[in-house]
Amino acid sequence: MDLAIRAVALFGFVYLLTRIIGRRELSSMEPFDLILLIVIGDAIQQGLTQDDYSVTGAVIVIGTFAVLQILVSYLSYRLPRLRPALDGEPIVVVQDGQAIEKNMKRERITLGEVMVEARLQQVSQLDDIAWAVLETSGKISIIPKQ
Amino acid sequence: MAAIPDGIVLKRHRDLEGRRNHAWVRRTLIVLVGLVPLLALFNLFGQRPHLANAQSAKADLELYAPGHLRGGLLWEARFTMTAHPDLKDARLERDKGWLEGMTANTIEPSPVGEGSHDGKLVLDLGHVPVGQRYILFMQFQVNPTNVGRRPQNVRLYDGDTFLTTIHRRVTIFP
DSSP states (O other): OHHHHHHHHHHHHHHHHHHHSOHHHHHOOOHHHHHHHHHHHHHHHHHHHTTOOOHHHHHHHHHHHHHHHHHHHHHHHHOTTTHHHHHOOOEEEEETTEEOHHHHHHTTOOHHHHHHHHHHTTOOOGGGEEEEEEOTTSOEEEEEOO | OOOOOTTOOIIIIISOTTOTTHHHHHHHHHHHHHHHHHHHHTTTTOOOEEEEEEEOSSEEEEEEEESEEETTOEEEEEEEEEESSOEEEEEEEEOGGGTTTEEEEEEESOOSEEEEETTEEEEEEEEEOTTOEEEEEEEEEEOTTOOEEEEOOEEEEETTEEEEEEOOEEEEEO
16 A cells, blocks of 8 residues: 555656646756756656565556556546647747747747757748647657648 | 647646646655655764763763664663763663664674563662773664654662663664
8 A cells, every 4th residue: 555655646746747847948858958857757756666576566666656547637628628638739939930029938949949949840940930849748749830 | 729639738838827826836846855864964863873971979870872863773872971980780671662673783792681660671780880881882783664653761779779771762763
């Protein structure tokens, strides 16, 4: 029982962290971010299973995570009002070649980052961007002008 | 203006209508998350030890141990007894909170005897000559399932004569 409770608590905490840290930070995986991710995973594992090395313990923890993940996904699907809180919402950061500063500031995105994404999608000029949308995944979708 | 992408509602996703307070909710949560390590620096979650002491005409008792712990931590309690007149048969009586959900790794020096008195744990330390200090080290590990607050009062006796007591509670975080 203790393991399941700890798994629920840590799932909630990690979910909260991923919702508040900011999506750009989570979507970019620099070498430092990768190391940090491993360290966080290790810290969570120690708090979760502590001295329990049993297969039963691992099954309880993994099972709890799986159930919670499915539950969150189900709630998000069934209750649209909860979706913004659970998954977030897209934000328009460029429209018709014009950067929307207040939205970029809110998500701590620079124009440089938008242009990196634009170049990756074969768009070289800000003026050529019809829409740039920061998606809930943290990726920036670039829709070029026709 | 280029056609609005499907699924994008300008009022909601560009003008952020109904979402203005979301940023503040997020900032507040970030502050709350950041508050946890800050409080940890102030020893709210253990395990920095602190000193507690009690005096009597016959003996002084001092305890140096953390009052806040977390599951799995290794920790130490140091008891110091100073005899004013001779203590012929010093006995240290501890509440069961000292061992409930704890693993006792070491007791040094080993007591002369051990026993139970009305559900409390008794260590018989033997003779402590006048003016001398008797230092007892105990080392523990918190069992991972041990959570909550437990009484850890300590009483010092000379034989059956009560001398002094230290009142304390330990808080164990999950």
